[in-house]
Structures are given as structure tokens and as C-alpha cells.
Amino acid sequence: MTVRATIMQVAPRLTASERKLANAILADYPFTGLQQIQELAARTGVSAPSITRFVSKVGFGGYHEFQRQLIAELKESRRSPLDLMSEESAIQESDFLGDYAQRLADLLTTLNSTVPPGQFEAVCRLIADPSRNVFVLGGRISDSIARFLSTHLQQIRPKVFHLAQNSELWPEDILRMRKQDVLVLFDVRRYQPDLARLATLVRERRKTSIVLVTDKWMSPIARDGDIVVPLSIGAGTAWDTVVCLLAFVEALIVKVSESNWPATKARIEEWDALRLVRPDEVQGQGKSDEA
The missing domain is CATH 3.40.50.10490 (Glucose-6-phosphate isomerase like protein; domain 1)
Incomplete structure (x- = not known):
């Protein structure tokens, strides 16, 4: 599950200030969440300790872990066929169509x-x-x-x-x-x-x-x-x-x-x-x- 999806899932349990922070992050996702914590606090009017509690509710051990996940998602969302080719899992040549069809069925x-x-x-x-x-x-x-x-x-x-x-x-x-x-x-x-x-x-x-x-x-x-x-x-x-x-x-x-x-x-x-x-x-x- 992406950070965005997790935020939306926990939204009903957030405090007013945490909802304000969540809305700011989702409005320019994922870039707002890639700011330094002090910059994010100044931009949203939410204190740094509140931001730390927020990322904990979203399921991360700290703000840096939260940002690492955002960066990983950003890289994944911009991958081209050339990027994907370098990490593809090989399809069986003996039954290429059957193997590929099974992958689609699983999806x-x-x-x-x-x-x-x-x-x-x-x-x-x-x-x-x-x-x-x-x-x-x-x-x-x-x-x-x-x-x-x-x-x-x-x-x-x-x-x-x-x-x-x-x-x-x-x-x-x-x-x-x-x-x-x-x-x-x-x-x-x-x-x-x-x-x-x-x-x-x-x-x-x-x-x-x-x-x-x-x-x-x-x-x-x-x-x-x-x-x-x-x-x-x-x-x-x-x-x-x-x-x-x-x-x-x-x-x-x-x-x-x-x-x-x-x-x-x-x-x-x-x-x-x-x-x-x-x-x-x-x-x-x-x-x-x-x-």
C-alpha cells in the first residue's frame, strides 16, 4: 500500500491538526512530504512533534523513514520500459503465452x-x-x-x-x-x-x-x-x-x-x-x- 493510500485509510482517526497536515501532503503528493520537517511545519502551521506523531500513525518509525518510502514511490512511478526491463522476472520460453497469461490471471x-x-x-x-x-x-x-x-x-x-x-x-x-x-x-x-x-x-x-x-x-x-x-x-x-x-x-x-x-x-x-x-x-x- 502506498503512503497516500495509508493516509487516506487512517484519515478518520486523525486529529484536526493531523488532518490539516494530511491534506497538505496529499495536495502536492509526494513533494510536500519531501521537505525538511522544519519547512513542513512552517508551511502547514503544524508543529514538528505533531508531524512526528502523524508519521507514526501512518505506520513509520520516524520522518526519515516516511521520506524514504515517498522517494521509493516516486522512483517507481516514473519508471520506463527500459527501467522495468532491467528487473523483469523471466517468462518461461517453453510456454511464454501460458506463463504470461498466468501472470495476468494473478493480477x-x-x-x-x-x-x-x-x-x-x-x-x-x-x-x-x-x-x-x-x-x-x-x-x-x-x-x-x-x-x-x-x-x-x-x-x-x-x-x-x-x-x-x-x-x-x-x-x-x-x-x-x-x-x-x-x-x-x-x-x-x-x-x-x-x-x-x-x-x-x-x-x-x-x-x-x-x-x-x-x-x-x-x-x-x-x-x-x-x-x-x-x-x-x-x-x-x-x-x-x-x-x-x-x-x-x-x-x-x-x-x-x-x-x-x-x-x-x-x-x-x-x-x-x-x-x-x-x-x-x-x-x-x-x-x-x-x-
Whole structure:
């Protein structure tokens, strides 16, 4: 578990001054926690002894141990495929596909522990609510997963918008956002600064709810997220995997579509009726070709 996740877990047990300190650390994570203890005390108005008690509650023997963990997380979150390749655990060449598939299967079993049922239900309720606009965007790689989500949601319900990768086109969508709407962002290591700036802008200017799907090291967007979903991406190879992200998204799609199946069914029927090539025509053409 990351320091951020631990802080959020112990938050209900913190004193007022400790919550103030926790908020400051999470607002610019992990960099605020890398300051000298005297600097952090001056910045937050929390005494050095209170900071020491805080890091003890978070599970560390002292402030230096706390900072060492933050530094380790920072290094891990910025690793490239070249860095990962140097430490990968070798896949069996005799059964490469089988070994790799087993690694992915092991990762999928972590979904139950990393995404509490209540959190999953909360995300589904936000996305399924027809009174809300839903905006979706991902990073350079993760946008393929974001697109998978938005494409399905557009068939399930109205008012779903996928933001362009070109940030110059974002103002139109931002101006459309309302307080009751939801922005779903995907951002995994190595995180994209422009997505973090987008989240902060939306939070400050539009007050829109933000759902972040990220990894266990957590994107900087987490400081602006209303719901943060950290998923496993490491498969012990040079390349991170998106299998848990895809599984999470597929579960969302199924849950949201079934939450009001009559409405979903009606929209899909209308959608198919407006397609230039209808599914029944494709099926008929296939039968004709076979004949």
C-alpha cells in the first residue's frame, strides 16, 4: 500500500491538526512530504512533534523513514520500459503465452482487494445517472481504454463525451461541464501533466465530480479526484499491462447497462436502426455469401 493510500485509510482517526497536515501532503503528493520537517511545519502551521506523531500513525518509525518510502514511490512511478526491463522476472520460453497469461490471471485476482464493492457501486451510480453528462479521457496509452468505455457508454445512454487528445480543443467540453456532471480520467505511470492540469481546472472552475482510474502509485490527479481507483499494472515485464483497467471498465459497462435495462435496450435498438449498415443486413449478407 502506498503512503497516500495509508493516509487516506487512517484519515478518520486523525486529529484536526493531523488532518490539516494530511491534506497538505496529499495536495502536492509526494513533494510536500519531501521537505525538511522544519519547512513542513512552517508551511502547514503544524508543529514538528505533531508531524512526528502523524508519521507514526501512518505506520513509520520516524520522518526519515516516511521520506524514504515517498522517494521509493516516486522512483517507481516514473519508471520506463527500459527501467522495468532491467528487473523483469523471466517468462518461461517453453510456454511464454501460458506463463504470461498466468501472470495476468494473478493480477485480475487483485481487483477484489483494490476496488471495494462500495467504491465500484459509487462509480456505477455516477455514470448511470441519466441527469449527468459523462466526460471521458485517458493518457497516451490509457486513452484506448477510455475510448473503449466511452464507445460503449454512448450506446447505453445519452450525453457521453470523449475529449480530444489535443488540449486546445478542451475548452468546448469544459464549458459544457456542470457541477452535477462527471469526468472520468485514466492516467497511469508515466503520468501526463496535461491531464493533471485538466483535472485541477475542472475542479476549480466547474466543480465537476472527477473519477480517476490509475495505478497503485497514483497519478497526481488523485489530489483532485472524488473517487480514485488504483489498479495493478505491473506484470514483471518491460511493459505494464492494462488488463485490470480493461476488466474494471468491462464490469462498469455491464453494471451500468443492466442498471436500467429497458432504457439501455431501447437506446441500442434506436442506435442500430440509425446505423448505415444494420446488424441484420450484415448477418443476411453473411448467409448469402455462404450459400
